[in-house]
Amino acid sequence: MFGFVKNIFGAFSKDLAIDLGTANTLVLVKGQGISINEPSVVAIQVDKHGQEHILAVGQEAKNMVGKTPGNIKAIRPMKDGVIADFHVTEMMIEYFIRKVHGRKSFSSPRVVICVPYGLTQVERKAVKESALNAGARYVYLIEEPMAAAIGAGLPVKDPQGNLVVDIGGGTTEIGVISLGGLVISKSIRVAGDKLDASIVDYVKKKFNLLIGDRVAEELKIKIGTAIKLDEELITTVRGRDQVEGTLTSVEITSEHIREAMAEQLKQIAEALKSVLEQTPPDLAGDIVENGVVLTGGGALIRGLDKYLSDIVKLPVYIAEDPLLAVAKGTGKALDELDLLQQAAFDD
């Protein structure tokens, strides 16, 4: 009886899958694909009574980072894989859900949200409640390594070991998955943001040049590399001279960026090694055969597959569309909501 009622309403609802990333949030509507793919940034304006109002969310808000006047704050509410600002995270989730769902819509959707593995129970509850406040009928949470593995097309339900490394903005999440469950997982707070920060520090020390996080991210994407390249890449970067205070520019090479990122990349490799060390022998055998799959934006760092492969002595592959893997996996989990092992969800 209740199942019937659920299905009747389910037929009208646009169920949603949300990849709530620290760098990017993606929303996928069941049967329609990805509807939103925007930075997890919210610009807040504080009025003269001290009340906060959303000015912009997503790309528009990211464009304001580092450029806002006093009464506007561009906030990244999720940092280092944790919720740094509950209130703004809630506002962001509600904004995205309402944006795809439309206010007039009669339906109240089921929502699957993928969250970083390291979230506390309090943070999980906050994520769920914000989706419920935005009109969700049911909210299910799925762990990031599981969603990444599903999205990368790994046979997660089979009785064999699959190893996925998801390198996002705030966290690198490593998971060994077998029979639809996470057997071993590890989350470290070293990923894209820390790489950007290490580039800011390096450029400051080496060239006395002050650059912002956004410029550092551009350098990482444009010329960053984990391995020595046959032909070095060079670009010009502008910033403020720390000593003179003047605006100036310097030439930076891919070798500089490799040096800047070396320590953080080593930490990612160490985390992967430690997961491999803990993997039960039978599953390890499968991984030796199937290799390691990289997802998340960090998978796109030049030569990272080779770099990790040389260290762990295993084949390392980059998933197709690594930036979309978690969202796609969350979408598949949504499709299979009624079928998937309940253990994969936390509801």
Ligand SMILES: Nc1ncnc2c1ncn2[C@@H]1O[C@H](COP(=O)(O)OP(=O)(O)OP(=O)(O)O)[C@@H](O)[C@H]1O
């Ligand atoms: N081509 C590229 N080369 C290197 N890094 C990239 C590239 N494209 C995106 N990134 C980085 O990937 C990160 C964002 O990845 P992704 O969207 O997978 O993270 P997220 O899911 O939002 O974060 P998290 O998994 O920590 O919650 C950013 O740090 C971004 O700079």
